Amino acid sequence: MAKTTKTLKLTFLNGKNKKTSVTLGDAVDNLTAEQVRGAMTTIAQANVFEKDGVKNYVTPQSASYIERTVSDIFNDGDADQAESADKQD
Template identity: 45%
Template sequence: MKQLNLVFMNSADKTRVLRLSYVDENLGADQVKAAMAKIATANLFEKDDVQLYKKPIAAKYVERIETPIFNDQEA
């Protein structure tokens, strides 16, 4: 499964990543940029007077591959 990582600059000039699972893997740059712009202008995410997702700066798909060595967990 691929994950979509949306990279933003917050209002304190620090990088923040919004990670989304279960996404369409065929989204184009224009679609993602438009969605990120909506997130940024909505001003929904704030912590300690810092706007968390203020300016969109990048987006990428990330695929994590796990290779189990052993698993002693009970089912």
Template identity: 50%
Template sequence: MTKTSKTLKLIFKNDHHKVSTLSLPYASVNLTEAEVKEVMDTIAKENIFAKEGVGLYTEPQAAQYVERTINPIFTTAKSKHPIAPAIN
């Protein structure tokens, strides 16, 4: 059984002008450009995400949906791999 998922990727520059990506796997797939830009501007303005003193999402750069398709070849009944489908 093929499984497809979409993840919204928000791409920012951090305080050190390096790329930081925020991945949202459960975001609506019907968001408009204006809605996404507004949220990204708010995230940058609030500057609440940091790691080791570096603001992670300080300058919005881009946003995109990334689609992932999984085409299983086989799986065993005992498989506990998170992407393996349940076997009934």
């Protein structure tokens, strides 16, 4: 069975003008550009993320939804979990 997940990837420039990003799982669907840009601006203005003396998430650059579909060919782990649940009943 195929399982599709959707994440929201926020891309910023850091203090050295290099791209850095954060990916959020289970993001709200159908956010507008204005909503996401506003949230990214708030993150940038908070100025609380830094690594090795370089500020991260300084300038918002882009935001994208990323959909990922996984289609199992087989998954013996699912059968083991089902058997384990049956034994607990």
